[in-house]
Amino acid sequence: MIALSQHNIDFIRSLLDGVDYGGGCSEQDAIAFIRNLVTMEVRMFTDEQIKEDPILKYFSYAHLKPEFQKVSALFADTAKVILSNVPRNAERTVALRKLLEAKDAAVRASVP
Secondary structure (H helix, E strand, O other): OOOOOHHHHHHHHHHHOOOOOOOOOOHHHHHHHHHHHHHHHHOOOOHHHHHHOHHHHHHOOOOOOHHHHHHHHHHHHHHHHHHHHOOOOHHHHHHHHHHHHHHHHHHHHOOO
């Protein structure tokens, strides 16, 4: 269960109340919304994809501060594009490894 403060619940409700889905936002709606957001990021790659290409686990960015998440997310999205468009072979593995190196460098470059 996700523990949210009343302030957080009120904030999420204010965001969701602007969404036209036929009603207001209850506390349960807010918690379900947050669970879905967390699951989307955590499940960026399937277990099968990670099993085939273990390097994909390093494209996760939920643990980073928000200002670094923005940078890291671009590289995770690019990794998804590579998976979708490039056949699995040694060169794709090299591409993912170099993308990971670039992501790490970009995140470090973002540190003030």
